[in-house]
Amino acid sequence: MQGKYPFVIQSYYPHMKPADIHIWEKFIRANAGFFESVDYDVPVGEPPAWMDTENDSHAKGQAILYKKKIDVVAFRPGEIWLIELKPFAGSSALGQILAYEILYKREHKGTEVVRPCVITNACSNGFPDLFHAKGIACTETGICQKCAHYPAI
Numbered sequence: 001m002q003g004k005y006p007f008v009i010q011s012y013y014p015h016m017k018p019a020d021i022h023i024w025e026k027f028i029r030a031n032a033g034f035f036e037s038v039d040y041d042v043p044v045g046e047p048p049a050w051m052d053t054e055n056d057s058h059a060k061g062q063a064i065l066y067k068k069k070i071d072v073v074a075f076r077p078g079e080i081w082l083i084e085l086k087p088f089a090g091s092s093a094l095g096q097i098l099a100y101e102i103l104y105k106r107e108h109k110g111t112e113v114v115r116p117c118v119i120t121n122a123c124s125n126g127f128p129d130l131f132h133a134k135g136i137a138c139t140e141t142g143i144c145q146k147c148a149h150y151p152a153i
Contacts, residue, residue, distance in 0.1 A: 015041045019150045020071060020085035026141040027119050035074040035081070043067035044103035070100045080108075081137075083117045087150035089131075089138070090124030097136055121147045 016024070047053055047063035054060075072083035082100050086093040101116045108114075117137040121144075131138040 015069070016071065016085065019087045019147065022147055023085050023087060023119055023121050023141055024072065026121075026144070027139060030141065035076055038072050038074040040072055042070040042073045042104075044070060044100060044107055068096075068100060068103060070104065073104075079113045079115055080104075080111060081115045081117050083119055086118060086120050087147060088122055088124055089118050089120035090127050093118045093120065094127070094130060094134065094136070098134065121150065 043064050045068045047059075047066040051059045051063055051066070053063050070082050071085045072081075074081040074083060082097065082104055084093050084097040084100065086096075097116045097118055101114060105111075105114055115137060116135070117139070118131055119139045119141065121142060122140050123131070123138060128138055128140075
């Protein structure tokens, strides 16, 4: 797999939950070459106000731990995709990807087209329409034997 899918190696995304990894790898296998490159666990947002990151080097080093993490930031020509991976995606995936889009655009002003996206094994009832209504791409990879038991997390 390393030669054909160079960025689909578990060590590249050690902070993802096993369910998220499974869904991501199913997507990549079905869509080989869709993205030119990807980054995992991309931090966005501000550290808490009580952290003095300007004057405290320890706080500055710890600030990344308090930021939100986008599961995948993927790159296509002229587009940046912000991807939330979530089994049985519903309201939590919707809220997360909307927040990540705002935070990413705030920190990366003037970047290319930003496309929010949720990749899931299956959406919760009614959510494909809700994602579409908010301009969020949603891909369902399907429920297989391995992910049929995943709780909605």
